[in-house]
Amino acid sequence: MTLTPFDEFPIHQVPKPIALSASTDRNSYGRYWFGATHRGGEFQIEIAFGRYNNLQVQDTSVSISKNGSQHAFHASRRASADPTELTIGPAKLEIIEPFRQLRYSVGPNETGITCDMRWRSRVGALLEDHTVMTDGPHTIIDMARYMQFGTWEGFVDVDGDRTEFTHEEVVGIRDRSWGVRPVGSPAPGRPSSGPPNAWLWSPIHFDDECVVAGWFQRPGGVFWRPDGHRIGVIDPVPPTVTLEDDSVRRFDPVGQRLTFQSGTRWVTHVEIDLMGDGGEALVLELEPIARFDMRALGYMNPEWGHGVWHGELEVGREDWNFSDISPEDFTHQHVHHIVRARLGEKEGVGIFEQIIIGPHTQFGFNDILDGAV
Numbered sequence: 001m002t003l004t005p006f007d008e009f010p011i012h013q014v015p016k017p018i019a020l021s022a023s024t025d026r027n028s029y030g031r032y033w034f035g036a037t038h039r040g041g042e043f044q045i046e047i048a049f050g051r052y053n054n055l056q057v058q059d060t061s062v063s064i065s066k067n068g069s070q071h072a073f074h075a076s077r078r079a080s081a082d083p084t085e086l087t088i089g090p091a092k093l094e095i096i097e098p099f100r101q102l103r104y105s106v107g108p109n110e111t112g113i114t115c116d117m118r119w120r121s122r123v124g125a126l127l128e129d130h131t132v133m134t135d136g137p138h139t140i141i142d143m144a145r146y147m148q149f150g151t152w153e154g155f156v157d158v159d160g161d162r163t164e165f166t167h168e169e170v171v172g173i174r175d176r177s178w179g180v181r182p183v184g185s186p187a188p189g190r191p192s193s194g195p196p197n198a199w200l201w202s203p204i205h206f207d208d209e210c211v212v213a214g215w216f217q218r219p220g221g222v223f224w225r226p227d228g229h230r231i232g233v234i235d236p237v238p239p240t241v242t243l244e245d246d247s248v249r250r251f252d253p254v255g256q257r258l259t260f261q262s263g264t265r266w267v268t269h270v271e272i273d274l275m276g277d278g279g280e281a282l283v284l285e286l287e288p289i290a291r292f293d294m295r296a297l298g299y300m301n302p303e304w305g306h307g308v309w310h311g312e313l314e315v316g317r318e319d320w321n322f323s324d325i326s327p328e329d330f331t332h333q334h335v336h337h338i339v340r341a342r343l344g345e346k347e348g349v350g351i352f353e354q355i356i357i358g359p360h361t362q363f364g365f366n367d368i369l370d371g372a373v
Contacts, residue, residue: 044064046297076308265327299334334353
């Protein structure tokens with residue numbers, strides 16, 4: 001196995017070169033996700049960039065949701081032996097300054113979609129609770145993840161229709177995760193033994209702080225691994241933060257009230273009950289104003305799923321109008337809603353993420369994809 005520049009640094013956790021995964025699990029991965037939200041809800045842009053070392057795949061997607069339509073660029077390649085090589089065809093991710101500045105670009109290519117986007121942090125990156133999920137003896141998820149709030153400037157161009165934006169106009173959320181989670185083609189062996197947990201997550205920008213609440217929910221309504229944080233906006237912006245910092249407070253989601261569009265599982269109003277570390281009760285109220293379907297980044301995508309082998313290099317494109325999407329389409333159930341938010345007297349903007357599949361009777365759903373009455 002080839003040595004890489006990182007092998008010069010004393011950072012190894014196991015007696016292998018950095019280019020080799022510590023785990024032999026086929027689902028070993030490392031991934032970036034970025035979201036860019038126009039403060040007025042005019043558009044949502046999101047990016048995914050993943051490396052699946054044991055599958056020898058590296059892939060990326062960027063997509064824009066605007067004016068009732070969504071457009072997505074996809075690219076996949078054989079993973080380079082050097083994990084610092086963050087290019088996939090015309091797409092490139094650059095770590096300008098860790099935890100502070102990053103850049104993502106897609107140069108001219110046959111799909112007609114290009115971009116050049118530059119990220120700037122607004123608060124320090126925060127490591128979330130470690131997540132382990134099992135199905136019998138099988139470990140489905142064993143991952144670490146940090147998340148961070150920031151802003152964006154740049155452009156996305158689709159067939160000559162250019163959307164330009166500044167740091168003042170577009171807020172952002174990103175996460176970086178690694179470990180083990182389902183990727184690539186379905187694993188062999190016995191299928192999952194039961195309906196999946198729901199996943200609900202909401203990161204929000206306010207003027208003086210950024211807040212985030214997220215939780216898995218078992219069918220029937222039991223919350224699993226809930227966590228949430230309030231991160232104060234301070235100057236200068238630190239590269240990272242922890243619960244030991246004065247600017248960070250812990251709070252946990254403890255209840256919910258979700259309203260759904262009739263005949264669908266897509267939310268139209270959300271209230272999240274939160275409990276602060278001092279015992280204070282808070283309510284985060286969310287009003288969806290637009291939508292972004294995560295299929296555009298490979299999630300539940302039948303062709304461009306994460307870690308799927310496409311050969312040495314392949315690029316592709318997808319487009320859809322939201323008015324044409326069936327609420328029973330499985331591949332459009334992982335959704336980000338662009339939301340206006342209220343927390344007490346404060347107003348903000350962010351996203352609400354939902355994956356609700358299976359008989360989640362706490363929401364009135366009794367089958368795989370039946371919709372709200």
